[in-house]
């Protein structure tokens with residue numbers, strides 16, 4: 001996708017080209033159907049793949065075409081499970097490439113495999129999770145196919161002439177842009193985990209599976225995997241899937257005040273996070289960053305203290321059920337998308353809020369309230 | 372050994388302000404920097420050179436003023452700088468960018484010796500796609516190692532390299548053959564301070580400046596807007612929520628405000644109070 005910084009000051013740059021839309025070249029008209037690359041790591045499907053199947057289902061229905069899950073993996077239970085789950089999350093069919101060479105991710109066999117599948121079965125849309133695997137793979141496949149790829153989309157839609165409209169934040173501004181791949185197929189996009197809603201799982205029998213060989217031998221693959229060192233559980237920050245998240249931004253003013261965020265999080269059994277400048281200042285580690293280039297979260301409750309609500313932050317938190325913003329500036333953009341806004345000094349208010357929660361939740365007080 | 376490091380000049384995002392009314396970026400006077408992710412790639416390259424000998428060439432595609440970034444890279448200790456600049460490149464998306472950079476790398480190979488390793492940063496802070504590295508690798512038929520957190524071993528005689536790569540849920544230890552393209556993960560090293568000698572050399576250095584034609588690009592239709600399959604059709608401001616936030620405005624906030632907020636939260640999310648009470652009993 002566009003690595004050019006989009007200059008909203010001169011929207012004509014995009015606009016002039018938009019007018020150039022020609023009819024889709026004849027050989028691309030055969031490209032039909034929506035595909036979701038189903039990412040399997042050590043036998044486990046990455047949840048982003050289900051989120052994408054949910055989104056892909058909507059696109060396929062609007063286009064009146066099939067939704068396919070694309071599973072590449074070694075023969076065995078993990079792969080079989082991934083196929084079954086693809087149907088449970090809405091796929092009409094599955095393209096399956098089973099080969100022991102696909103046991104762990106390596107660029108060479110996976111990019112060849114996926115490229116071959118695309119060239120053989122010709123989808124119009126191909127979606128991948130914007131994970132380390134998905135981004136590694138998507139970049140290679142799109143380059144081989146010489147087609148467009150839009151990274152980190154926050155919204156997908158089908159427009160009147162049935163092309164994919166992929167929306168993502170632009171650089172530095174509080175703006176979004178919609179990107180098209182006009183004259184090439186497939187239209188490729190990556191989407192980060194948690195950006196799309198997890199669809200309901202519906203138990204369904206395994207439907208049509210189209211198997212296709214990888215046609216490679218180990219000697220064709222130069223890169224060897226010597227070892228895999230799994231992350232220790234304790235190192236994992238589970239922001240993306242947390243129920244409650246408390247975050248701090250530059251408005252907190254000082255590294256010591258990060259503790260106020262942690263204290264409130266602790267009182268709520270929540271995860272804590274921050275905006276990007278906090279990471280840049282070294283006040284919190286990178287895995288705590290929330291937003292477009294950090295984690296996307298979908299908690300039931302999100303409390304943002306001293307965060308202005310820039311678009312890159314907004315796209316990472318909009319999936320929250322209830323957003324509470326604490327900010328001294330009543331015109332801060334965060335109040336455009338928060339549900340509850342508090343115009344006050346967060347440094348003073350956070351301790352009060354922590355106490356209020358503790359007061360309300362302590363068993364002692366509850367007994368009194370009940371009595 | 373010859374290493375090429377691709378860098379990009381980007382506006383310093385920390386200094387960018389958005390016009391409150393028009394929602395457009397106010398670029399006037401915003402300083403430019405080397406894309407911060409690229410510095411990890413450059414430092415990794417310099418360390419390999421210091422250990423194994425050879426040269427580091429930095430390459431950028433951009434407007435003539437992108438020369439500043441190249442000079443900066445020279446002050447850190449890069450040996451040579453190549454600027455790829457041409458109006459044909461304007462408006463390139465990642466596919467067109469990787470095409471132009473791959474062509475320039477081929478030309479660098481012909482002119483200064485075939486690179487053994489090409490480095491890029493993980494992604495840029497402006498485009499933010501992480502797609503150009505893999506794009507260059509495919510076009511140049513280089514083996515691709517993305518999200519590399521550590522270069523564990525380089526055996527030039529055997530043309531082998533061993534790296535650690537950040538993967539989902541863990542770290543892969545991979546071994547492959549040169550030539551490779553590596554995208555370096557952030558936070559994996561710290562950029563050195565340049566020496567006085569390098570600073571003086573950088574100030575005087577001649578930047579190799581190539582047009583599309585100089586870089587051997589014959590088909591300019593593959594460059595810039597015309598070579599870009601993606602098209603930005605619409606730029607717009609996100610809509611505000613239709614139901615405007617319930618605002619509690621008290622200065623300074625009091626204990627009552629805090630209690631009111633807790634009540635609003637518990638009233639706003641069904642079941643959350645009960646869940647939290649339960650949690651507190653287990654704490």
Ligand SMILES: Cc1cc2nc3c(=O)[nH]c(=O)nc-3n(C[C@H](O)[C@H](O)[C@H](O)COP(=O)(O)OP(=O)(O)OC[C@H]3O[C@@H](n4cnc5c(N)ncnc54)[C@H](O)[C@@H]3O)c2cc1C
Pocket residue numbers: 171172173248249250251252274275276277278289290291292293294295305306307308309310311312313316326327328329332344345346347384496497498499
């Ligand atoms: C490519 C790109 C990717 C990015 N990715 C991300 C990302 O993933 N995540 C992210 O967060 N940002 C990201 N950003 C940065 C983003 O554009 C903003 O710069 C950033 O989110 C601002 O952080 P902030 O809200 O903490 O700081 P500021 O914008 O400086 O806001 C501070 C806020 O605190 C308020 N305040 C001040 N004092 C107080 C007080 N005492 N109490 C309460 N409020 C107070 C101010 O009114 C202000 O609204 C990205 C930018 C770019 C260009």
